[in-house]
Amino acid sequence: MRPKYLIVNCDDFGQSKPMNAAIMHLLEERRVSSATIMTPAPGFDEAAEWCRRRGQTNVGLHLTLTSEFDAVRWPSLTGHASLHDESGHMHKTIEEFERHADTEAVLKELNAQYEKAISHGIVLSHADNHMGSLYGIGTGRSHIPHALKLCAKWKLPFRLFRKVYPGDPLLSGIPGVERAVAQASALAGVLGVAIPDYLLSHPFHLREGETYERFKEELIGKLYDLPEGISETYIHPAAEDEYMQKNVPNWEKRVWEYRLMLDDDFAYALRDAGVTLTDYSYIRKHGRASRIGSAFALARELLRK
Template identity: 70%
Template sequence: MKYLVINCDDFGQSPAMNAAIMHLLEERLVSSATLMAPAPGFEEAAAWCRKRGQTNIGLHLTLTSEFDALRWKSLTGDPSLHDEQGYMYQSVLEFERGANTKAVMKELDAQYELVRGYGIKITHADNHMGSLYGIAAGRSHIPQVLMRCARWKVPFRIFRRVHAGDVLATIEGVERAASKASALAGTLGVALPDYLLSHPFEIVEGETYESFKREIIAKLYHLPEGISETYIHPGLDDPAMMAAIPHWEKRVWEYRLMLDDDMHAAMKDAGVTLVDYRYIAAHGRESRFRAVRRLAAELLRRT
């Protein structure tokens, strides 16, 4: 069977993002969304979730603030989490080089507690811009994050295997990194999706909405067996945001795609079932015995 989670990242980034994500959640056209606790639109998003009793909301662990015209600070105010302008780092490389690990974990705890303080029962966690993965300078916080997720009793967005047709497959060493991280997750009892599917978040040369739609629909027909997740950043066609965020139009396309009848017809035709992270929590946990054996084997590997 083929199961797919479609998660809306960046919930709480801005009013335009919030409006789009709220609409998709109301219409049940996506699986879930993850909240950005430090971002300027967080209070609006969190209050909406609390009022509705939304049961498919996760935590978008946020340690970076990438756009020149839309910046935010950490909740804890630790100097090692900020650049010279006093905002969270704009790039993952800056974050990995500058952030103190104890400060990082204190910040993640603060973000978790803030969301929980709104009465929201968090169903999963993921990471803004992959800042915790160690992909820029090799300084990973994955072990610490997985221990937090074990304590919080929520699944986390990493993946067990790499789908050959996905852009993640082009990253050198990704399969071994995924194997080691997923083995640690299994050892700690943290549930995961089997695969993570990605696509370029900027508009590539010659790309149109129709070509983007064809690309995503084609992926549905080649979805591997098991539980996959893909994530989008839907937003409304908002003039202020289009002026502030590069490639904002791609976010409008992602919102439009989730409203497109062709997308949902293709999911049905391709035999893909839309699920949320509660399904992963129930079915995405590896046996600890097997996970411990895999982790030991990975740690003993030299090449």
């Protein structure tokens, strides 16, 4: 039996002070694997200074092309009109981004975000993508090949996956996802980009009748069903904040995710389920596929009718 490894990544580092407070605390207590930072967001400077001061080595780049909440919004770094809505901020939805964004403008923006993180002294561990805007989920217009080429240039692992975990509430319901994953993971292998085996999601919104205890039970249950190999899941932890609670949908769920990572029951379940909490340094060492084998796999997938 292969070991079971899990990466718990905190998305949206740098979004706001309440998110920064929660993520910094979890990283300091080593309750999570890593975080990914948003360079265009208003809380970036605070998060970046904390990373630089501590010499943090498990913070990656949260490639950001959308700005979804009225209460906290941001423009792009490069200012291209196709990356913004009529308010002058990044598009609110991935559908709007996919329909309007110019590809060259996207590439310039991603490079600018990388350069900003590096210029602030952050030693990046990996990269991933805010809201999945690069994956083509909204309209089918994917920027994943471009993202993988950039990660190859930057020598960073990327949040992708080789297999779709059966029953995943987000990924398993996407039409054609198995073939898209096979092509993208093969391309990652050809380019030498390290990736996890699985990506595990859970509903982001607060469901009717959902309580913290029910949410906790669901996520702990996933630890016992974790597939063999390297899996990643992502959370959006935040501290309680009256303004955000009133103005950001499902803020309570973010507070629950923060609470869960500090819950002794979750820490016990990790040990009891035989799951090793790891980070992207492990992916960097063990997450690359054979380039030759990946080339054959990619050709096979592209020729498949």
